[in-house]
Amino acid sequence: MRKKFLIAAAVLVFSATFISLVKTGVTAKPVPGHRMRTKVILEGEERMFMEYLREKNPEKFEKMRELKTERPHLYLEILQRGIKEKHLMKRLKKEDPARYERKKEILQLRAKNWRLGREYRECESDKRKEEIRKEIKESLDRLFDLKQEENYCRITEVEKKLKKLKKRGETRKKNKGKIINQRFNRIINKAEDLGWE
Numbered sequence: 001m002r003k004k005f006l007i008a009a010a011v012l013v014f015s016a017t018f019i020s021l022v023k024t025g026v027t028a029k030p031v032p033g034h035r036m037r038t039k040v041i042l043e044g045e046e047r048m049f050m051e052y053l054r055e056k057n058p059e060k061f062e063k064m065r066e067l068k069t070e071r072p073h074l075y076l077e078i079l080q081r082g083i084k085e086k087h088l089m090k091r092l093k094k095e096d097p098a099r100y101e102r103k104k105e106i107l108q109l110r111a112k113n114w115r116l117g118r119e120y121r122e123c124e125s126d127k128r129k130e131e132i133r134k135e136i137k138e139s140l141d142r143l144f145d146l147k148q149e150e151n152y153c154r155i156t157e158v159e160k161k162l163k164k165l166k167k168r169g170e171t172r173k174k175n176k177g178k179i180i181n182q183r184f185n186r187i188i189n190k191a192e193d194l195g196w197e
Contacts, residue, residue: 041076041079041080041083045083046079046083049079049082049083049086050064052086053082057111064078064079088103089103089104099150099153102146102149102150103150105142105146106143106146106147106150109139109142109143109146110143112139113136113139113140113143116132116135116136116139117136119132120132120133120136
């Protein structure tokens with residue numbers, strides 16, 4: 001019964017989203033591989049992301065254009081990740097400028113390393129190849145340090161969440177009788193539920 005209700009609710013949410021998009025004239029694409037395909041990519045987001053790519057990374061922009069026609073599912077998957085990353089960066093810029101700068105440098109170093117790798121493969125000068133090797137190693141050293149900082153930052157976040165969950169669990173344990181009574185009253189009277197979940 002619960003499963004049928006959840007499926008019906010998901011269908012309603014998806015339908016409502018789709019209808020509102022159609023009414024506003026915005027087209028949307030389902031994201032492949034996503035459970036129940038309820039996630040969509042708005043055309044405006046796609047356009048903004050592709051314009052950003054064209055400006056910041058023309059080679060990747062061209063590759064994405066090829067993928068769009070040759071392998072549309074992969075294109076949508078990469079597009080979804082890119083849009084998600086862009087939203088994360090926008091949020092970090094406001095909420096945590098230091099972490100934003102670190103993530104930005106990580107992305108720049110990754111792009112630089114791939115560019116240098118491509119240059120190395122195409123280069124014929126041994127002297128230039130040695131310079132590129134040195135540059136890539138220095139860049140990887142810095143990238144490793146930045147990623148370690150980012151990992152420690154994520155660990156700290158998880159520890160804070162865990163501490164919060166433990167505290168909530170202890171509070172619920174202490175208030176077991178009260179929570180059960182509230183839930184009981186909710187079931188028989190349709191009263192307000194103050195923390196069953």
